[in-house]
Amino acid sequence: MSLQNGKAKNWMQDPGMEPMLGRALGNFRQSVHAWSEAVYSRPRSMPRVTAHRSWRLAAGWALGCVLAMGSLAGGLYERHHRHVIAKIKADQETRQQQLATERSASIADEDLLADVDSDVSRAVPAAMEPLAQLMDGGDAGQ
Amino acid sequence: MAAGTAVKPMMAEAAEVLAAEEFARIVESHRPQIFRFLLASTRDIDLAETLTQECFLKAHRNWSHFRGDSSPMTWLMRIAINLQKDHWRNRRLQFWRHTQTNAVDLDEASEWLPSGERTAEQQILAREQVGKVWKAVQGLSDRQRTVFLLRYIEDQELSDIARATGLSEGTVKAHLSRALQKVRAELGGGR
Known part of the structure; x- marks a missing residue:
């Protein structure tokens, strides 16, 4: 690798380039060339840094994905939970309604039977009262 | 006719190989200079390395458009100067994201x-x-x-x-x- 350290400096002959300034610029040039050459020749640390950064990036993405998945799963679970509770409530209400309907139906049946009884049974006329008493007494005697 | 059509892709392939070889030679000979210029400009070793890589990546992408109006070194230096300008412009715009500098x-x-x-x-x-x-x-x-x-x-x-x-x-x-x-x-x- 050549960094052209030995190349002739064409600016040394520039008009107005006084010796002191020329020397300072020459030293500056040599210094930058030496620094650059030393840095350029050393083993590169760049891939390691990049790998480290990419590892961090991957970890960040993974964590982000886990959080996103977690919140999504949580949301879905919450939604499912609410759905189940709503279904149970609806079932309970339906059952209660059925029970109420059945109860009201049975009450209606009893009322109907009572009405039938009252309609079918006849009051015994007064003239037939002794006979009825005899029948009751006969039944008792038997 | 058939032979002619077969020769054309072969010539194109050969031209590509030659261009790739020429570009590899240019990278090898000019990379230290581009790096040195960027290092002196930024005094930041990591940044100089990154910008040098970007410079040659950009040069590789545009190598087919290089017409040879100037020397490859001047062309590469122009790319490096523009990349450096873009970097500082972005850095100024995003100063809240890059507060620290690695400059020596x-x-x-x-x-x-x-x-x-x-x-x-x-x-x-x-x-x-x-x-x-x-x-x-x-x-x-x-x-x-x-x-x-x-x-x-x-x-x-x-x-x-x-x-x-x-x-x-x-x-x-x-x-x-x-x-x-x-x-x-x-x-x-x-x-």
Whole structure:
């Protein structure tokens, strides 16, 4: 690798380039060339840094994905939970309604039977009262 | 006819291989210079390495468009200067995201000096001068710094600097003159 350290400096002959300034610029040039050459020749640390950064990036993405998945799963679970509770409530209400309907139906049946009884049974006329008493007494005697 | 159609892809392939080989040669010969210019401009080793990589990546993408109007070095230097400009522009816009800088401080940058055949006293004097030039370079505008580094670090001709920076030769001379004034003043020989 050549960094052209030995190349002739064409600016040394520039008009107005006084010796002191020329020397300072020459030293500056040599210094930058030496620094650059030393840095350029050393083993590169760049891939390691990049790998480290990419590892961090991957970890960040993974964590982000886990959080996103977690919140999504949580949301879905919450939604499912609410759905189940709503279904149970609806079932309970339906059952209660059925029970109420059945109860009201049975009450209606009893009322109907009572009405039938009252309609079918006849009051015994007064003239037939002794006979009825005899029948009751006969039944008792038997 | 069939032979002709078979020859054409082969020629295209061969041209591609030649172009790739030529580009590889250019990377090998010019990469150290581009890196050195970017290192001197930024004083940031990691940034200089990143920008050098980007420079050659961009050059590779556009290699087929390089018409040879200027030398490959001038063309590459132009890409490097533009990348550097873009970097600083983005950095200024996103200052809240990049608050820290990895730039080496001036004293550390001044430490680098080949011993050569100098005495210890001459070494100290030279190091002191280098430190002062670095200080002056830090105070230059972006354009002045670019022009100054291309001239006094990369030994480029004024015409090449003009082509690489997209400035006229007159403007390059004016920037150089102002930059030298500041360096002189820093060295204590202001006039």
